[in-house]
Amino acid sequence: xxxxxxxxxxxxxxxxxxxxxxxxxxxxxxxxxxxxxxxxxxxxxxxxxxxxxxxxxxxxxxxxxxxxxxxxxxxxxxxxxxxxxxxxxxxxxxxxxxxxxxxxxxxxxxxxxxxxxxxxxxxxxxxxxxxxxxxxxxxxxxxxxxxxxxxxxxxxxxxxxxxxxxxxxxxxxxxxxxxxxxxxxxxxxxxxxxxxxxxxxxxxxxxxxxxxxxxxxxxxxxxxxxxxxxxxxxxxxxxxxxxxxxxxxxxxxxxxxxxxxxxxxxxxxxxxxxxxxxxxxxxxxxxxxxxxxxxxxxxxxxxxxxxxxxxxxxxxxxxxxxxxxxxxxxxxxxxxxxxxxxxxxxxxxxx
Amino acid sequence: xxxxxxxxxxxxxxxxxxxxxxxxxxxxxxxxxxxxxxxxxxxxxxxxxxxxxxxxxxxxxxxxxxxxxxxxxxxxxxxxxxxxxxxxxxxxxxxxxxxxxxxxxxxxxxxxxxxxxxxxxxxxxxxxxxxxxxxxxxxxxxxxxxxxxxxxxxxxxxxxxxxxxxxxxxxxxxxxxxxxxxxxxxxxxxxxxxxxxxxxxxxxxxxxxxxxxxxxxxxxxxxxxxxxxxxxxxxxxxxxxxxxxxxxxxxxxxxxxxxxxxxxxxxx
Numbered sequence: 124x125x126x127x128x129x130x131x132x133x134x135x136x137x138x139x140x141x142x143x144x145x146x147x148x149x150x151x152x153x154x155x156x157x158x159x160x161x162x163x164x165x166x167x168x169x170x171x172x173x174x175x176x177x178x179x180x181x182x183x184x185x186x187x188x189x190x191x192x193x194x195x196x197x198x199x200x201x202x203x204x205x206x207x208x209x210x211x212x213x214x215x216x217x218x219x220x221x222x223x224x225x226x227x228x229x230x231x232x233x234x235x236x237x238x239x240x241x242x243x244x245x246x247x248x249x250x251x252x253x254x255x256x257x258x259x260x261x262x263x264x265x266x267x268x269x270x271x272x273x274x275x276x277x278x279x280x281x282x283x284x285x286x287x288x289x290x291x292x293x294x295x296x297x298x299x300x301x302x303x304x305x306x307x308x309x310x311x312x313x314x315x316x317x318x319x320x321x322x323x324x325x326x327x328x329x330x331x332x333x334x335x336x337x338x339x340x341x342x343x344x345x346x347x348x349x350x351x352x353x354x355x356x357x358x359x360x361x362x363x364x365x366x367x368x369x370x371x372x373x374x375x376x377x378x379x380x381x382x383x384x385x386x387x388x389x390x391x392x393x394x395x396x397x398x399x400x401x402x403x404x405x406x407x408x409x410x411x412x413x414x415x416x417x418x419x420x421x422x423x424x425x426x427x428x429x430x431x432x433x434x435x436x437x438x439x440x441x442x443x444x445x446x447x448x449x450x451x452x453x454x455x456x457x458x459x460x461x462x463x464x465x466x467x468x469x470x471x472x473x474x
Numbered sequence: 475x476x477x478x479x480x481x482x483x484x485x486x487x488x489x490x491x492x493x494x495x496x497x498x499x500x501x502x503x504x505x506x507x508x509x510x511x512x513x514x515x516x517x518x519x520x521x522x523x524x525x526x527x528x529x530x531x532x533x534x535x536x537x538x539x540x541x542x543x544x545x546x547x548x549x550x551x552x553x554x555x556x557x558x559x560x561x562x563x564x565x566x567x568x569x570x571x572x573x574x575x576x577x578x579x580x581x582x583x584x585x586x587x588x589x590x591x592x593x594x595x596x597x598x599x600x601x602x603x604x605x606x607x608x609x610x611x612x613x614x615x616x617x618x619x620x621x622x623x624x625x626x627x628x629x630x631x632x633x634x635x636x637x638x639x640x641x642x643x644x645x646x647x648x649x650x651x652x653x654x655x656x657x658x659x660x661x662x663x664x665x666x667x668x669x670x671x672x673x674x675x676x677x678x679x680x681x682x683x684x685x686x687x688x689x690x691x692x693x694x695x696x697x698x699x700x701x702x703x704x705x706x707x708x709x710x711x712x713x714x715x716x717x718x719x720x721x722x723x724x725x726x727x728x729x730x731x732x733x734x735x736x737x738x739x740x741x742x
Binding site: 148154165168170182192212217222294298320332456 | 508513530537539551557561564568587592599603614623626627630632634635637644665667678679686730732
């Protein structure tokens, strides 16, 4: 469920960058403070382990298909939430860098969806409560299944929210939820099975390895959970109201241009409106403008005004647009070839 | 993820270590410009296509200057496409408002936005891949740290990257063992899977322990020191300012449309 850049608005992407960046900084501080020296190489190796583990599949009992570990929960069981969150974030970053698996703008969203929920919700609030550190027992199997399913469901649901708030996909909210949640229910069960199988093996083969995690007494504070959820709630509320109040929202706006109708039927307008109302009631910064928080949000500012009145159905404009677009593409290719030729020539010249 | 993917990472690593005009640019400059690029591209309205075309210049220029094989980047973009494709394809289904007719063929708003999504996908993924291929993980890590990313996280990234190949090797060996001993089925029973992955995990942890001891013996004090260049050269400034000016211009005016107007002679 790695989200791609092409479906995310800079606002949503930037906001979740800020949230995930904040969580990374928070976890980095925590890890540094509690640093046992060998934690650093251990974190690095376990990140690499997750990559390697994803190459190996197992057959899912009772079905013809196969699945693999995706890793958030097992990392948290082995390392504890703070270190695990950093490892998950680093794995996602490397995946984005080298496999184009989830984009750079979407990286904040992906880290939040796949890191925050297993590390700060599923593990402390579900796995530890049910399993009570009795790794390898049926109890722990149940715990792993429930925790993995809940973690992935929350992640999948926030994928839907983020995509919806971006307003680029026109998939209706209900359909999207119905599409994502059942799939991730299955993925969650697989993840739970794989996690429990590996953990129970390790519990038998080398129980002390599982004590890498913070000891049973050191409970996880709820602070990052509360902070993370609060920030996200504010971000989401703010976003929705921004779309719902300033412009009707990209989609509705362009449709109203085409059809002359103001309202778009369906649940989406309702959700927007309700959330916007809720946000208005609870807003503590009523005229909260979108302030650039990161370097990448800067473009959103000079980009925000003057959307082209599309589609101005004017034959001249459309034709010139098409011709111009094609010509631009051709030009870009030419420039590319020229630059490459020159660069190679230079390199030979230097030899 | 198959074994071929690992070879791919190795390829990316090789590309990142080349020495070309694009590689010599400061990692921070490239990282910032790429993020701004993605932000600007995604800030266009839903149905925009022609105004986006000039933006292709950035990844293409980076790839060309960096002498990165375009075919390699294109292949990676294609491999990554399914998610955007699966979500994007619903736009034509949901939005059937006709917006134009070409001959007898009616173009709906949904198809326009779908094409726009896929084009943006190529742009953003292309730019990100170009950034990594023209920078390499180590330079990128150093740059990120200078930009204020927490040290612990940068170290984690570099450690992860360094161990990737090592642990992957173990995984590949294990899979080869499994394949030789099984009747060609690649998926394992859960019990076998648990102990196999468990072993991989324990082996990796042992290795981490050994590496750690070796590092301590060589004076490791908890920090990786990365070679970094702290100053921005003129060429870096030129690159940043030039790119940002271009993005701004292309965002404010539809350059492709302008070119089209010029060509079709509608402009007086």
